[in-house]
Amino acid sequence: MPVISSKGKAMPESPIRKLAPFAEKALKEGKHIFHLNIGQPDIKTPVEALNAVRDHKLDVLAYSHSAGFESFRKKLAGYYAKHDITISSDDILVTTGGSEALIFTMGSITDPGDEIIVPEPFYANYYSFSTQSTVKVVPVISQIDNGFALPPIKDFEKLITSKTKAILICNPGNPTGYLYSKEEIKQLADLAIKYDLFLISDEVYREFVYDDSEHYSILQESILDEHAIVVDSVSKRYSMCGARIGCMVSKNKSVMETAMKFAQARLSPPTFAQIASEAALEAPESYYTETVAKYKIRRDTLVEGLRQIPGIKVAIPNGAFYCIAELPIKDADHFTKWLLDEFHVNNETVMLAPAAGFYSSPNEGLNQVRIAYVLNRRDLKKAINILKLALAKYTDQESFSTVKEKVTL
């Protein structure tokens, strides 16, 4: 029997989805599960997007241009201009989700064995895409105690080798919810220039910032014209995860010409989804403000609720719709399975994402979980209450006592 590849073996299972069998069993037992584990928003997709697809006039569903509809790319340039980002439509390549933008980016700038430095914890699929490209992710650990702020620049410098091709950040961060300050972006920009590295920023949560914070893009740093590559997506912005439309943005012509060759190989991004995504740009300003207002209330509800639970440590997220919480347990993976398998409150339970999957360093984040606040406020309160009761009942006493010492609220 022929064997599969080493990199195929090394590909991680999705930490978010690998618990699915436990969830399926719970559902079969008649339990209701509050999903705090996935980034699938419950927010409605803009009607402009949904109706544009309903009203399509196609009789042949043809390939589009490999770079995406020209009309869409031009409107995207207008969208970026509203965010004080000055680019032309030629600096944009429409991709099949932010996922493909990352794959094209890695393919365009790295060869097997090259290294990319990523603040940890990070979006788990960065690790998958780098494994797929046989590129090494080099983690630089950020800390829950300062809310997962940018690690000191000297920590990055220690990790830079001749193999280092790029630094990759997610801003605001999945899974941390941390929003990098303008000052932090400038520090990273200086670092990228100093060592002539690419700076890749995943900015798919650009709009999701709270408390009058402002998002600062690497594309606003003019010194980075040749170094900055932004990965973007409509998935979260418009609650259109199923569209699978994103884009890659860079003013570096060599990078974009190279990415275009990857784009030509896969022919084109999906046509219906481009129709929807182009129309979504017509959504009124109120769509964004109302969505963000909803998430702010949810975030406040979540953080306030978690702080009522003894032994939990949580950093207030300033962006995206996730936070990392440290629980008074030893093994979040075991706890998550236990929640699905053995626990319920009136036949209701919660599903969490164990945070170890967001770390590539071994033994990091074992007692942490990622919580996505994609539920309405009422459900969120219920879910937090279930979590509270669960932690009171969870009898892995050894875990509890071992870890308790290092937990401070």
Added chain:
Amino acid sequence: MPVISSKGKAMPESPIRKLAPFAEKALKEGKHIFHLNIGQPDIKTPVEALNAVRDHKLDVLAYSHSAGFESFRKKLAGYYAKHDITISSDDILVTTGGSEALIFTMGSITDPGDEIIVPEPFYANYYSFSTQSTVKVVPVISQIDNGFALPPIKDFEKLITSKTKAILICNPGNPTGYLYSKEEIKQLADLAIKYDLFLISDEVYREFVYDDSEHYSILQESILDEHAIVVDSVSKRYSMCGARIGCMVSKNKSVMETAMKFAQARLSPPTFAQIASEAALEAPESYYTETVAKYKIRRDTLVEGLRQIPGIKVAIPNGAFYCIAELPIKDADHFTKWLLDEFHVNNETVMLAPAAGFYSSPNEGLNQVRIAYVLNRRDLKKAINILKLALAKYTDQESFSTVKEKVTL
């Protein structure tokens, strides 16, 4: 300035699309171009597919399962059963186009430096995807004189090394139009078993077979259960190139579990396109028969027309909607540009795909072009006439005389 990757540099430009600037110039000059160069059919997409999208009831465009809708995969298993291919829905992974099915296949079975043997000429993007995976394509040359039939098995055997992981065929073939016989598939099956190699078959043109020929799938060979991987797509079958839906099919559980990890990393295939693709399976039998009947007429028109042109050699294609023609010129690339740039008949010209882009061996196929018969019969006749007049006028005499000797009709 940071540099792009070696593999990014090695990625080929699309041989089909790289002539686009010449075509754009011709259009600006007011010329009409008959496109014989691309595989975008003019056939209408089934109304069942287009209407299913018009009638969608979504208010949140959510992720689907990473393997695709379960309902779609079940119906796909039914579709394969009609083609005497017995598989379960668990053997199917829905992908973003046949392209992604190829990428997942290569990722699951090859590591950098591994080799895949491919009969040449081959679909140009096989080379792109292997370059992207830093895998080496090892070509085994097939010949226009026998219609690009399967090269002798001993030619394959000569090329097998410890690095060889798979043999990849396209059946029926793009760009050759060749349909492998059951006997040839059995020879390949024996070879795959003998050397314990994967046999990958791109069967996206399964329905497009003419003259009472029958398509024989590698999935019909029971000895290949652990070795066969099929790449499929709705693009050509339903004239839905813009959907970007395909699938990967294999009974090898390790392969499918590995591919599933790649699928989880990119989250899901596009939702609207899955709705369309699932509904396309409801198209009546007449959709297929009428489409194939149209292509048969076009093929006959094309071959008959080409045979009227002095110095052209063409193999009758038994499948797909392409053929390779050898022209009485030296450099098909130059001729193609000349057609767009300098030639016209009453302001009309044709665009061809130079075949060198379908060969990885240097200096092969330089005087060949791929012709896609995706035009209606009237336009096809016009296009052939333009080609005839162009060849009579084309004055690259040196080219002509150099090559003429080896051309026999």
